[in-house]
Amino acid sequence: MGGAFVAAAVLARLGSRIGLPTIPLFILAGILLGPNTPGYVLVEDPHELEMLSALGLVLLLFYLGLEFHIDDLKSGGRKMAAAGGAYLALNVGAGLAFGFGLGWGTEEALVLAGVLGISSSAIVTKVLVDLNRINNPETRPILGIIVVEDVFLALYLAALQPVISGADNLGSTVWDFGKAFGFLLLLAVAARWGTGIVGRMFATKDDELLVISFLGAAVLVAGVAEKFGVADAIAAFMVGLILGNTGSGERILHMVHPLRDAFAAIFFFAFGLSIDPGDLPTVIWPVLIALLVTVSMNLLAGLLTGRIYGFGPKPSAHVATTLLARGEFALILATMAAGAGLDERLSPFIAGYVLILAVIAPLAAGRSHWLARVLPGGRAWSRAGTGVER
Numbered sequence: 001m002g003g004a005f006v007a008a009a010v011l012a013r014l015g016s017r018i019g020l021p022t023i024p025l026f027i028l029a030g031i032l033l034g035p036n037t038p039g040y041v042l043v044e045d046p047h048e049l050e051m052l053s054a055l056g057l058v059l060l061l062f063y064l065g066l067e068f069h070i071d072d073l074k075s076g077g078r079k080m081a082a083a084g085g086a087y088l089a090l091n092v093g094a095g096l097a098f099g100f101g102l103g104w105g106t107e108e109a110l111v112l113a114g115v116l117g118i119s120s121s122a123i124v125t126k127v128l129v130d131l132n133r134i135n136n137p138e139t140r141p142i143l144g145i146i147v148v149e150d151v152f153l154a155l156y157l158a159a160l161q162p163v164i165s166g167a168d169n170l171g172s173t174v175w176d177f178g179k180a181f182g183f184l185l186l187l188a189v190a191a192r193w194g195t196g197i198v199g200r201m202f203a204t205k206d207d208e209l210l211v212i213s214f215l216g217a218a219v220l221v222a223g224v225a226e227k228f229g230v231a232d233a234i235a236a237f238m239v240g241l242i243l244g245n246t247g248s249g250e251r252i253l254h255m256v257h258p259l260r261d262a263f264a265a266i267f268f269f270a271f272g273l274s275i276d277p278g279d280l281p282t283v284i285w286p287v288l289i290a291l292l293v294t295v296s297m298n299l300l301a302g303l304l305t306g307r308i309y310g311f312g313p314k315p316s317a318h319v320a321t322t323l324l325a326r327g328e329f330a331l332i333l334a335t336m337a338a339g340a341g342l343d344e345r346l347s348p349f350i351a352g353y354v355l356i357l358a359v360i361a362p363l364a365a366g367r368s369h370w371l372a373r374v375l376p377g378g379r380a381w382s383r384a385g386t387g388v389e390r
Contacts, residue, residue, distance in 0.1 A: 030272020046273035056267030065240020084148025092117030120327025138315035150234035199246030279348030317372035325361035
């Protein structure tokens with residue numbers, strides 16, 4: 001664990017000197033020091049860091065929930081649903097068509113629909129933080145799309161698992177789906193009407209007690225959520241949403257910041273450990289086609305979101321590039337596919353696809369002003385040079 005922290009820190013410091021984002025450098029550290037590349041192996045088994053990696057994801061999404069206020073959901077619920085629905089329709093639909101086009105099988109196509117269709121909540125959150133865009137006007141729609149995606153994710157996993165495992169019990173499928181939906185509904189009710197009660201439970205002037213309390217709540221609810229078939233990420237987000245609207249919200253936001261940064265580095269390092277670069281050449285052409293599909297669909301989704309919210313070229317470009325990354329959900333699907341005995345090409349395809357986007361997405365997000373110049377109205381915005389977002 002100490003070696004992982006140090007390796008991530010050294011590479012990140014070197015990369016920052018030439019303007020590279022930290023995410024791909026943390027992943028690169030994992031690849032170089034993992035079991036799939038020659039040279040010194042720091043971690044033989046990626047599962048050794050599995051719990052710390054999960055904690056990194058939970059803290060990233062918990063922080064995101066703290067930044068996302070209930071008032072944003074009340075005032076922009078319809079627009080959020082429209083933008084999130086459009087994003088899913090474009091990306092999941094294109095992913096499904098791509099999957100069937102490859103001809104690897106129906107179950108494989110359903111897996112690929114999720115791989116190409118769902119953004120990485122962890123990478124999106126880290127990009128927003130690294131680029132200091134948390135308070136930008138387009139960030140609320142981006143977070144709204146992430147919320148819609150994560151709700152879809154929970155229901156999608158509940159429905160997909162029995163399909164790819166060959167289950168023929170409709171009752172069991174409906175029960176799993178109902179459990180996931182019911183737990184999400186319970187969290188939503190708590191976020192809407194339970195902040196007063198929760199606020200009194202967390203009201204303490206002792207910083208030590210507050211840290212232990214919010215960390216325990218976030219991790220516990222995330223763990224319980226997995227038992228109900230709901231992604232731990234969305235559960236952690238909902239806990240952050242609830243606590244962020246209490247009287248202790250600002251203090252919690254300040255306290256979780258260093259924890260988030262430390263364990264997020266471990267999350268991306270562990271992600272790199274699971275990638276075998278040697279598998280990429282066998283699926284390079286499907287990966288390149290999938291990248292083209294994803295970039296195109298994200299561009300369309302960014303333009304649609306900009307139209308829904310009345311944004312100009314710059315924030316629309318931010319939306320399109322920030323949501324480009326794919327990550328933890330794709331890896332979950334790769335694990336499910338391998339366990340179900342699906343096409344063996346799926347695992348290296350997903351690894352290569354996710355790795356390349358994990359590198360490209362932060363770089364593209366940091367240079368989204370280049371894209372803004374070629375979007376409708378971009379030339380006028382570039383000439384004006386006023387920095388106005390609309």
